[in-house]
Amino acid sequence: MDSRNGSVSETPLDAEIESFFDSAPPLKDSAGIIKKLKEFIEYNSTPPRKGSPRRVVCVTSGGTTVPLEQRCVRYIDNFSSGHRGATSTEYFIKAGYAVIFLYRRGTFQPYCQSLPEDPLLECFECSEDSTIQVRQPHTEAVKRAVSDHHAAIAGGHLLKLPFTTIFEYLQILQSIAMSMKDLGSLAVFYLAAAVSDFYVPWKSMAEHKIQSASGPLDMRLVQVPKMLSALKKEWAPMAFCISFKLETDSKILLEKAEMALKKYRMHMVVANELSTRKEEVTVVTGNEKILVCRDKTQADSDVEEPLIELIVGRHSAYVKDSDL
Template identity: 60%
Template sequence: MAVDPSVAASRSEEAAEAFFHAAPPLHDRDLVAGSLADFVARHSAGSGGVVCVTSGGTTVPLEQRCVRYIDNFSSGQRGAASTEYFLKAGYAVIFIHRRGSKQPYCRFLPEDSFLDLFELGEDLEIQVPQSHSSVVKAAISNYRKAINEGMLLKLPFTTIFEYLQLLQMVANSMNCLGHRAMFYLAAAVSDFYVPWESMAKHKIESAGGPLNMQLNQVPKMLFILRNIWAPSAFCVSFKLETDPNILLQKAEMALKKYGMNVVVANELANYKDVAVMVTRSGRTTVSRSRKEEDMEEQLTNILMKMHSEHIAQHNL
């Protein structure tokens, strides 16, 4: 039996309100709110697109003073790379990212040791070796340009509680942008969590046998984002599966259930090389032919074209 959309919206909103009510308050919430308000106000007067890119995996704490947690697989590579291409095309970007994950313009810097980027000269001045100088100069130049021109706002998170509070704040702030707003939801969001009020306050003792813990289902915020927080925005979500036999079926279901404009379907085995963009009008496969290519460049170019059509359609 089909559920009335208004009833589904009401149920989803109630579940979200209960989640947020029980969640620990976001650290520096007032500071974040002020930065968001300034950023959106600066770009609300223009005509360009503003995109919220979410990136990296969310953790699920098992203790309030957290030592142990459950994590979601994500390096943040897709979100970081996509942010660069959105900025290059003139979009303003709000980058909600996992602390310690890949960052825009830092993807080609050494991962193992950041100190490998530098040398000490005879006068103890810090220098960048010739082998890395062009990469470092480009990274600094592009990053500083985005920051100095007010085109990039970075908001970090670690836990599922922080992530969803940030997403709600950003969506409510961007709602005034109408169809110019885009959400590019590439973060790997936990499906289950331990409610804060039932969580152990201190480190769980390892003695005493196996650990039995019940996890609650995280409310489906995509539906609320699409229907309540920012209903005019162009929304892109991602679906990652390990079983290719159910991937596209799950993507189609997400498209209809949550009202997304696009669902990008990825199989874990080849997610860096191939993606299928699922829309109401069909499917588009995006792939890279060489390792030197960024699939995100193709992906964002297609999405920006779709977004432009979305804006034009509603401006008629």
């Protein structure tokens, strides 16, 4: 069957995935990452004397890059500030989850969204006795960033893993999923990263910088295999899975979200339109379309607060059902 019409083709997909991973450049410090994951999951899934083990969510955030040259000078990038993933991480931690935050280097970090673009140069000043001080009006934002972020890391509830390329992203995601497999229904994937649909296979890539002297540049990019299928079928089949669909054209958005829900057997798909994504999203499930809006009566409210509340509720029901 042709994957273009929305149905899942079995063998070709597995072969595509295998070939993607086989041809990817090896992940740096893969053993170190797996060790960190193991310790983090072990720590959080060991129940305290009274109580139950902590649920673990993998939040992916920011966009992936696709290198166009092996010694990478040029690459295709997917735009994403990482705001959604960073804010959602805070609400998941507040709701008692442990978070594995798989983020694009340089994107927004949890607890840091209200800071200006270049916090060090904009939020600090050197006083006359040459000590470094926080400038008004940034005092509260800086305090929150430094202390809440530190508390989450020191408490063992936040593990941050950075990526840049699509190769790194998918390799680390696979390691995370396989490490979370034994958590069964307590595991959640909240896949907010903007992942490239197209890539240039590593082996067919130019080794050196593409030369500009010879007229226009024609490029052929091939589709990235749909890893969500592998995640659901093999890597962590019991996990509760939420994926995202971003479109700039609202006319096709819900249709594409429903298609993704069925095709990849997600529990929820969060449909965003680029221009309104900070105000509202539509959560598509098997039998519902739920519009989630930020509380417009509050100036500093966000759409992530009601969104994570909804997800935590649905995940709780899923965990309960799985226990029966």
